[in-house]
Amino acid sequence: MGWASVALYGILVAGVGAFVLRLYRAREPRVRGSALMATLRILALAIVVLILLDPAIPSAVSDLGPGRRWILVDGSRSMAAPQGPESAWARARASSEISSGGDPVVLFGDDPRVFGGTDEEGGPPFAASRLVPALERAAEAGARSVLILSDLRIEDVADARSIASELGLGIDVRELGGEVRSAGIVSLELGTPLERDEPVSASVEVFAVGAHGASATVEVHAEDRVVAQRTVALPDEGRRIRLELALPPPSMDGEVRYSARVLLDGDTFPSDDERIVYADVRGEEGNLVLISLHPDWELRFLLPVLERATGLTGRGFIGTGTERFLPMGMDGGEGSPGADALRRMVATAEILVVQAASDLPQWLGEALADAPRSLLLARGPDVASSLVHLEAARAGEWYVSREIPTSPLAGELSGLDLSGLPPLAELLPPSAPHPGAAPLTVQLRGSGAEEPAMVLLSGDPGRRAVALTSGFWRWALRGGEGRDAYERLWSGVAGWLLANEPLTRVPGVRPTERVVPSRRPVAWTASSLAGEQVTLRLEREGSVLTDTVFLVPEDGRFQTPELEAGTYRYVSTPMGGSGEWTGRLDVTGWTADLAHPRDTTLARADGRDGSTAARTAPGDPLRTHPLPYLLVISLLCAEWIIRRRRGLR
Numbered sequence: 001m002g003w004a005s006v007a008l009y010g011i012l013v014a015g016v017g018a019f020v021l022r023l024y025r026a027r028e029p030r031v032r033g034s035a036l037m038a039t040l041r042i043l044a045l046a047i048v049v050l051i052l053l054d055p056a057i058p059s060a061v062s063d064l065g066p067g068r069r070w071i072l073v074d075g076s077r078s079m080a081a082p083q084g085p086e087s088a089w090a091r092a093r094a095s096s097e098i099s100s101g102g103d104p105v106v107l108f109g110d111d112p113r114v115f116g117g118t119d120e121e122g123g124p125p126f127a128a129s130r131l132v133p134a135l136e137r138a139a140e141a142g143a144r145s146v147l148i149l150s151d152l153r154i155e156d157v158a159d160a161r162s163i164a165s166e167l168g169l170g171i172d173v174r175e176l177g178g179e180v181r182s183a184g185i186v187s188l189e190l191g192t193p194l195e196r197d198e199p200v201s202a203s204v205e206v207f208a209v210g211a212h213g214a215s216a217t218v219e220v221h222a223e224d225r226v227v228a229q230r231t232v233a234l235p236d237e238g239r240r241i242r243l244e245l246a247l248p249p250p251s252m253d254g255e256v257r258y259s260a261r262v263l264l265d266g267d268t269f270p271s272d273d274e275r276i277v278y279a280d281v282r283g284e285e286g287n288l289v290l291i292s293l294h295p296d297w298e299l300r301f302l303l304p305v306l307e308r309a310t311g312l313t314g315r316g317f318i319g320t321g322t323e324r325f326l327p328m329g330m331d332g333g334e335g336s337p338g339a340d341a342l343r344r345m346v347a348t349a350e351i352l353v354v355q356a357a358s359d360l361p362q363w364l365g366e367a368l369a370d371a372p373r374s375l376l377l378a379r380g381p382d383v384a385s386s387l388v389h390l391e392a393a394r395a396g397e398w399y400v401s402r403e404i405p406t407s408p409l410a411g412e413l414s415g416l417d418l419s420g421l422p423p424l425a426e427l428l429p430p431s432a433p434h435p436g437a438a439p440l441t442v443q444l445r446g447s448g449a450e451e452p453a454m455v456l457l458s459g460d461p462g463r464r465a466v467a468l469t470s471g472f473w474r475w476a477l478r479g480g481e482g483r484d485a486y487e488r489l490w491s492g493v494a495g496w497l498l499a500n501e502p503l504t505r506v507p508g509v510r511p512t513e514r515v516v517p518s519r520r521p522v523a524w525t526a527s528s529l530a531g532e533q534v535t536l537r538l539e540r541e542g543s544v545l546t547d548t549v550f551l552v553p554e555d556g557r558f559q560t561p562e563l564e565a566g567t568y569r570y571v572s573t574p575m576g577g578s579g580e581w582t583g584r585l586d587v588t589g590w591t592a593d594l595a596h597p598r599d600t601t602l603a604r605a606d607g608r609d610g611s612t613a614a615r616t617a618p619g620d621p622l623r624t625h626p627l628p629y630l631l632v633i634s635l636l637c638a639e640w641i642i643r644r645r646r647g648l649r
Contacts, residue, residue: 151177184272412492
C-alpha cells in the first residue's frame with residue numbers, strides 16, 4: 001500500500017471507530033465490558049476495510065511457481081484458420097508452457113473453461129474471443145500474472161487492458177497468428193415486416209482480411225434460389241462495408257430461410273463466409289396484434305416476449321391521434337396499412353393487445369369485445385369499463401407484494417424474488433369486487449392495503465387479461481432478475497390466454513433460436529405443453545438422427561444435445577394427443593472473429609512489459625487469503641458472546 005492508501009485506511013478506520021464508540025456510549029446500556037466489546041467490533045470492521053482496499057501481501061517465495069501464473073489460450077474459431085505452415089491453434093496446443101503442466105491452463109472465449117478437455121479435439125469451440133471473463137477469474141483465484149497465447153483478434157481488448165491494470169495483473173503475450181486471406185459476412189438483416197408479394201429490403205455487412213485491392217461476389221439466397229448478387233471491392237483489414245439490397249417478394253408464406261454468402265478466390269477460412277436468418281412471411285390473419293393509443297416504453301419489451309411465448313407473428317401499430325396507425329419499427333411510409341387492412345387484422349387476431357387511456361374507437365372496441373383472447377393495458381378508468389369497473393388513477397410508487405396470490409399464474413411466478421423489483425407507476429384500483437383472479441398485488445410505497453396489479457377474466461367469448469398498473473418495462477430494463485420476472489409474468493399471461501383453446505397454427509414445440517451455434521446444446525420451448533410428454537424427431541437430409549420422448553418441464557423449456565453443423569428438420573407430436581408441429585433449424589459454425597484486427601498493445605496493459613510485471617509482482621491480493629475472513633468471524637463471534645452474557649441483544 002502506498003502512502004495515500006495508508007492515509008485513506010487510517011481515515012476510514014478512525015471514522016469507523018468513532019461511530020462504534022458513539023454507538024456504545026450513547027445508545028447501548030452501560031455494562032461491564034463495553035470497552036472490550038467496542039474494541040472487538042472496531043478491529044473486525046478495520047479488517048473488513050482492509051479487505052476492501054485489497055493490498056498485496058508480500059510473499060516469501062521469490063519465484064512465481066505453479067498457480068501464481070495462469071496460461072490463457074484463445075479458444076475462438078479464428079485460431080483454426082491456416083496461418084502459415086500450421087494454424088495458431090496447432091501452435092498453442094504444441095507450446096512448451098502447456099505441455100510442461102506447471103501452470104493452470106484456461107481456454108478463453110464465450111465462457112472460460114479448463115483447457116484440455118475432449119471438447120477441444122475438434123478445434124477451438126468458441127465463436128467469439130472475449131478475454132475479460134478469464135482475466136477476472138484469474139484475479140479472483142489469486143493469479144499475479146497471465147500468459148496469453150492468441151492470434152490477438154480479441155473482441156474486448158480495450159476492456160481487457162483496463163481490467164488488467166485495475167486488477168494489477170502482469171500480462172505476457174505470445175502472438176501465434178500469421179497472414180490469413182479471407183472475406184466474411186458480419187451480419188444479414190432483413191427489413192420488416194415481410195409480406196407476401198411485396199419486395200424485401202436486405203442489409204449485408206462484409207469484411208476482409210489479407211485481401212487488399214481484391215473484389216468478391218456477395219450473393220443472397222432465399223431458400224435455394226439466388227435472389228440478389230453484387231460484386232464489391234473488399235475493404236482493408238479492420239474496416240467493413242454495408243450493402244443495401246432489394247430482394248424480390250417472397251414466393252411463399254410462413255418460414256423462409258435467407259442466407260448471405262461471400263465468394264473470394266483463395267479464401268482460406270470458410271467459417272465466416274455465410275450468414276443465415278429465418279424470416280416469417282406474414283399474412284393478415286391469425287397474428288398477435290398490438291394496437292397502442294397511449295404508447296410508452298412497454299411496447300419495446302412486451303411484443304417480443306409475447307411473440308416468443310406464443311409462436312405467433314407479432315404486428316404492432318401506434319396511433320397518431322388520427323385514423324392513421326404507424327407500424328412499430330418503421331417510418332410509417334409505404335409500410336403503413338390501410339384502414340380496411342388494419343381492421344381486418346384486428347378482427348381476425350388470435351391474440352389482441354390494446355393499450356389505451358380513454359374511450360376506444362368504435363371498431364376497436366367491438367374487436368376487443370369479440371376477441372377470443374385479449375390483453376388490455378389500461379391507462380385510464382374508462383377504457384376498461386366493459387370488463388371491470390375502475391376508480392380514478394392513483395399515482396405513486398407501487399411495489400409488488402412479496403406473497404404471490406393464488407391464481408393461474410402462481411406456478412409460473414413461484415420462486416421469484418419480488419422484493420427487489422422497481423416500483424410500478426400509477427394504479428387503477430377496481431371500484432367493486434371483480435370476478436377474476438389477481439396474479440399480482442401491489443402496495444403503495446411497499447406498505448398498506450394490497451391492490452390488484454392485474455386481473456384475469458374468463459367468460460364469453462374468451463379469456464381477457466387487464467393490466468391495472470404501468471411501468472412493468474422497468475423490470476426488463478434493469479436486466480437480471482428483473483428481466484426474468486418480466487418475461488415469466490408476460491409469458492405466463494400468454495400461456496393462460498392460450499390454455500383454453502391451444503392454437504393449431506402455433507408450434508407446440510419449437511427451438512428457441514432457429515440458427516444455433518455449433519457445439520452448444522439446442523434449447524427448445526413448449527410453454528403450452530408444460531407437464532406433458534411429447535416426441536421430438538430430428539432429420540437431416542432425409543435421415544432420422546434422433547427420435548426421443550420428452551417430459552416438458554413446468555417452465556416449458558428443455559435442451560437436446562449439441563448437433564453438427566447443418567440444416568435440420570424437426571417433427572414433434574404430443575403423446576396421446578393430436579397434431580404435429582414441424583419446422584427447420586440451422587446449426588452453424590459461423591464466426592466473425594477475423595473482423596477484429598490484431599491488437600499488439602495488450603502486453604502494455606499495466607504500463608510495463610508483461611514479463612517484468614510478472615517477476616516483480618509484490619505478492620498475492622489480501623482477498624485471496626482465508627485468515628482475514630476467519631479473524632473477522634472470530635472477533636464478531638467473541639463480541640456477540642460477551643454481549644449475550646452482559647444481557648445485551
